[in-house]
Amino acid sequence: MNKINIAIDGHSSCGKGTLARYLSQALGYVMIDSGAMYRAVTLAALRSGVDVHNEQELSALLPGLDIEFRKNPENGRSELWLNGVYEEPNIRTMEVANSVSAVSKHSSVRRFLVAMQRNMGAHKGVVMDGRDIGTVVFPDAALKIFMTAAPEIRAARRFKELTAAGVQTSLEAVLDNLNGRDAQDSSRADSPLLMANDAKLLDNSNLSIEAQSQIALQWAEEAIGKRS
Numbered sequence: 410m411n412k413i414n415i416a417i418d419g420h421s422s423c424g425k426g427t428l429a430r431y432l433s434q435a436l437g438y439v440m441i442d443s444g445a446m447y448r449a450v451t452l453a454a455l456r457s458g459v460d461v462h463n464e465q466e467l468s469a470l471l472p473g474l475d476i477e478f479r480k481n482p483e484n485g486r487s488e489l490w491l492n493g494v495y496e497e498p499n500i501r502t503m504e505v506a507n508s509v510s511a512v513s514k515h516s517s518v519r520r521f522l523v524a525m526q527r528n529m530g531a532h533k534g535v536v537m538d539g540r541d542i543g544t545v546v547f548p549d550a551a552l553k554i555f556m557t558a559a560p561e562i563r564a565a566r567r568f569k570e571l572t573a574a575g576v577q578t579s580l581e582a583v584l585d586n587l588n589g590r591d592a593q594d595s596s597r598a599d600s601p602l603l604m605a606n607d608a609k610l611l612d613n614s615n616l617s618i619e620a621q622s623q624i625a626l627q628w629a630e631e632a633i634g635k636r637s
């Protein structure tokens with residue numbers, strides 16, 4: 410059967426990763442979390458003391474970054490490794506979350522990561538989630554999904570996740586972070602967060618994970634059927 414690429418875009422913390430993981434497992438596809446790549450660049454910048462608003466300083470870092478996803482055999486999840494080191498927990502901190510939109514604004518950073526992402530999807534069979542996947546990375550993707558949910562619902566879900574992972578934060582700080590990121594991601598000049606004209610909208614404010622999974626799997630099967 411023909412494989413397709415599936416693009417999942419949308420607001421921060423609305424379950425794009427959960428849906429991408431579900432679809433990749435159901436279809437036997439590779440899942441790629443493009444946000445993890447922007448987070449990895451941000452982590453490298455913070456560690457080396459680079460000013461995240463200074464595009465020249467950031468660009469100088471890029472050639473030295475080896476970003477890859479490796480599958481964890483214990484849970485089947487694809488995890489981020491930076492320069493040969495497992496960094497999955499370190500890219501998920503609030504410190505990185507607070508600087509990642511500034512880093513991802515810069516065109517040189519975007520060009521560098523988009524080229525890597527297109528390579529990863531060159532043979533199809535990829536489910537990639539992010540902000541510009543259906544509009545810029547894979548404009549020809551056979552299925553594009555645009556996800557959203559009410560900000561308060563998204564903040565409550567993310568707060569629960571962070572607290573469970575032992576991260577000390579407040580619901581207000583999480584809500585502020587996601588509102589701030591949505592505003593910055595939607596208003597940047599290069600590749601802003603936009604719903605592609607041919608994307609399907611999935612508002613999961615009042616949907617269970619199971620319900621959203623079934624809706625999206627049906628869309629995927631229809632899209633694969635059309636290409637076969």
Ligand code: DC
Nearest residue numbers: 443444445447509513539540541590
């Ligand atoms: O998906 P995430 O929340 O982990 O992404 C972190 C940030 O990375 C997000 O606030 C904006 C940026 N990003 C982007 O600009 N383009 C993408 N394709 C994915 C993420």
